[in-house]
Amino acid sequence: MEWSITLAKYTELWLREIAPGKLTKPTPARDRQDIDCFLPVLGHYKLTELRPEYFRQLHSGLRKVKNQRT
Numbered sequence: 001m002e003w004s005i006t007l008a009k010y011t012e013l014w015l016r017e018i019a020p021g022k023l024t025k026p027t028p029a030r031d032r033q034d035i036d037c038f039l040p041v042l043g044h045y046k047l048t049e050l051r052p053e054y055f056r057q058l059h060s061g062l063r064k065v066k067n068q069r070t
Contacts (some may be wrong), residue, residue, distance in 0.1 A: 005014065008043030011035055037062060 006011075020032065041058050042050070 004046050004048060006041055006043060007045050007047060010047055011039060011043070 015032070015035075023031075038055075038058055041061075042054055045054065
């Protein structure tokens with residue numbers, strides 16, 4: 001696998017080639033909801049550039065949005 005691809009490209013590959021053979025049928029649809037949350041923010045990063053703090057920041061931002069709605 002080419003690790004210099006972006007998270008968006010890897011996610012596309014994963015959904016198309018890996019997930020269908022490894023997950024039960026409804027799981028990819030649920031995963032797609034999560035993917036739609038993180039891809040706009042993190043999709044441009046190459047896999048080798050991803051850092052845990054990026055995911056922590058994303059999670060924190062999503063929690064703030066959720067709290068503002070409720």
